[in-house]
Amino acid sequence: MTSEVLSHCRHELMQAIWMLLLDDDFMHAYEFGLVIECLDGIFRRVFPRLFTYAADYPEKTLLASIKFLAQCPCPRCLIPKIQIGGLGSKADRRWRENRVREDGHTIWTTIRQVREWLYVKGTNITSVFVKWMLVPESLVPTVNAFSTRFARFGFNFYSMFVPDLLHEFELGVWKAAFTHLIRILYAYGHDTITTLNKRYRQVPTFGRGTIRKFSGNASGMKKLAGRDFEDLLQCAIPVFDRLLPEPFNALILDLLFELATWHGLAKLRLHTDTTLLFLDTSTTRLGKILRRFASETKEAFDTRDLPSEEAARGRRKARKAPQGQPQSTENSAKQHPQGRLKHRTFNLQTYKLHALGDYVSAIKQFGTTDNFSTMLGELEHRRVKRFYPRVSKSRFTSGIAKQQQRERILFRMAERIPVDKSRKRKSMALGSREVMKADAANMPSLRFEDSEQLPYTDPRAHYHISSGVRHYLRLSQWLGKNESDPAFVGFLPRLKDHILARLLKHNYDGDESPFSSAERSRLTFINDRIYRHKVIRINYTTYDLRRDQDSLNSRTHADIMVLSHEEDNDSEPNGHPYWYARIIGVFHALVHYRDLTTNSSSYDPVQVDFAWVRWFGRDLSHRSGWKVKRLHRLGFIPSEDPGAFGFIDPKNIIRGIHLVPAFASGHTSEYLPPLVLPQLWLEAGFSRERSYN
Structure with a gap:
């Protein structure tokens, strides 16, 4: 059976299945409605409708009855493949508006004629006459089930094939761009691949799975899902910075900035006319920078297949070779003389690139992209991929089913048996407790092994810390032990100033x-004590009016943002809406205050929660922002500066932030002498400081 016949059978099978799904009962409900008793006890007539169909590109071609990667690859319009590279141009917009695919009599007549040639007259499916009829619109000789069922209602089924962010950008355009960037680094050499992998590995995590730890071989792109490529993009700008010489460094940073901007705008879960205008202009800029990237790198770098791509090609050839007939080494030598890998350029003529121009119209018609993304369904693949390495590859279907069954049994058993968590934590911490006991007692934060109860957080509260008093510091002793540390200079007076300002209800101005x-x-x-805490939780409202929570600690997720008290005007031309800091420790204290102005003699203790932080300052010498397409750069304020350390009310913390090291700037120790909180920085992995983006 030829590949053309096999492809035709796939199309026929898909449409036959949908004809079974869209049976007479469904069509009766579609036309006349279906009476359903709702939860409130009222009977209502419901009319099922098809609005969107989210799928990857191969499935879309089967559903739309068009040929895979043909002359007109788009299921929504008739743009020629050679015109796809003009993404964002005026000509590209005209193609989308004026050459929309329409289901109608012209297509029905063509399909009917070709099917008569095939099934009645016996014409070969690869015949010139068949191609002459189908090629102009990249059709296939298959009667579409959606057209058969819904044409009489005036429904153009091509309009329901919406773009899919997961397959068309994260696993499409961005993956292709990232792959070609890796090819460029291989072509340039100079240990850039090793540096790239090392930088990605050093990127800190963020949130509850928002940014995960990267592997030590990010350039290999092994076993990566869409969410992993999304993380690679979000952290790419500082990682790729200065890996290549100018002007290619600036070109790549511009490209990465535009890719990240477009992705962020397209993934917004709340849109306005303004944000859609931003997305539209971002699409135009992205098309321009992609064309510039393709042309300039093509001339400057001899990009070849990656080792993984060459290995995959070899496996495909081995599968296609007849059984028992090894591939000829002579033919392999002719294809790749002298061991040279296949030359590769950045391909602009792909459907996935073309789909980026349809997002604005799709969002206007169907809502934000999370309404029609395949990402939620694809997440279930993680379960299967988790079980696959544990089973036999010859019978993996039944093996995965058995693994799932065992998991359910173990889960039910675990629900019945209470777990002594305190004993488990005690055994885990026993080995290192004695070694670090003396150092831990002097630290402003708790270790990972230290136990502290923190119940569920009330969603109405802005922040939540433990009320426990087990882990405390005696102020006089603690400050005496660290009197030579510059971080503790003026600690007690500044802490009292902070608490007094809050008790007297002074407005905080920074x-x-x-x-x-x-x-x-x-x-x-009271008792000369302040009480340390392991974690502080911050509840906040996101831009799309949803409630979210950040769990912050001084070990791993310690960077925060607060509202600034500066304005961008003539007196302060470099104003910024936010200030940034790193949490050193989270505390609460019980205090007495005798107010002479009100003759108050109450000795009831007052609990004051506060965070000890080290402030970041913006690098004003670094050009940043939307116009120059660069991220803002932060750095620690020098330790001798009076404002390097401070205290803040947890109520002023907006949320946590993700700071990526500015790897190209190197390390420095000028902002923090070695004596400042040595145990804290060594435990957190910051033995040497960096500038930050």
Whole structure:
């Protein structure tokens, strides 16, 4: 059986299945409705409708009855394949508006004629006459089930094939761009691949699975899903910075910025006319930078197949070779003389690139992309992929089913048997407790092994820390042990100024209100203690009016943002809406305050929660922002600066942030002497500082 006949059978099978699904009962409900008793007890007539069909490109071609990767590859319009590279141009927009696919009598007549040639007259499916009839619109000789069932209702079934962000961008355009960037680094050499993998490995994690830890071989792209390519894109700008010389470094950074901008706008879960205009203009800019990237890198770099691509090609050839007949080494030598790999360029003529221009219209018609993305369904693939390495590859279907059954049994058993979590934590921490006990008692934060109860957080509260008093520091002893540390200079006076300002309800403007020694003396800490905490949870409302939560700690997720108290005007031309800091420790204290102005003699303790932070400062010498297409750069304020360390009210924390090291800037120790909180920085992995993006 030839490949053309096999492809035709696939199309016929798909449409036959849909004819069974869209049976007479469904069509009766589609036309006359279906009476259903709702939860409120009222009977209502419901009319089922088809609005969108999200799928990857091979499935779309089967459903739309068009040829795979043919002259007109798009299931929504008739743009020629050679015109796809003009993404975002005026000509590209005209193609989308004026050459929309329409289901009608012209197509029905063509399909009917070709099927008569095939099934009545016995014409070969590869005949010139068949191609002459079908090639102009890349049709196939298959009667479409959607057309058969819905044509009489005036429904153009081509319109329901919406673009899919997962397959067309994350696993499509961005994966192709990332792959070609890796080819360029291989062509350039100079240990850039090793540097790239090392940088990706050093990128910190963020959130509850938002940014995961990268593998040590990110350039290999092995076993990566769409979410992994999304993470690669979000962290790509500082990772690729200065791996190539100018002007290619600037070109690649511009490309990565536009890709990240377009992806962020397309994935918004709340859109306005303004954001759709931004997405439209971003599509235009992205098309321009992709064309520039393809042309300039083609001339400058001899890009070849990656080792993984060459190995995959060899496996495909081995599968196609007849059984028992090894591939001729002579033919292989002719295809790749002198061991040269196949030359590769960045391909602009792909349907996935063309689909990027349809997102604005699709969002206007069907809503945000999370309404019609295949991402939710594809997430279930993780379960199968998790079981696959454990089973026999010859009978993996039954093996995966058995693994799922065993997992359900173990889960039910675990629900019946109570687990002594305290014993488990105790055994895990026993080995290192004695070694680090003395150092841990002097640290402003708790270790991972330290136990602290923190129940579920009330969603109405902005922040939540534990109320436990088990882990405490005696202020006088603790400050005495660290008196030579520059981070502790003025610690107690500044802490008292912070607490007094909050007790007296002073408005916070970013600077601590100075108080006199007499005023500070009226504030006392009960038992001379402050209490350390392991985690602080921050509840906040996202831009799309959803509630979310960040879990912050000083070990791994310590970077935060607060509202700034500066304005972008003539007096402060470099104003920025946010300030950024790193949490050193989270505390609460029980204090007494004797207010002479009100003759208050109450000795009831007042609990004050606060975070000790080290402030970041923006690098004003670094050009950043939308116009120059560069990220803002942050760095620690020098430790000798009076504002390097400070205290903030947890209520002022907006949420956590993800800071990626500016790898190209290297390391420095000028902002923090070695004595400053050595145990904290060594545990967190920051033995040497970097500038940050």
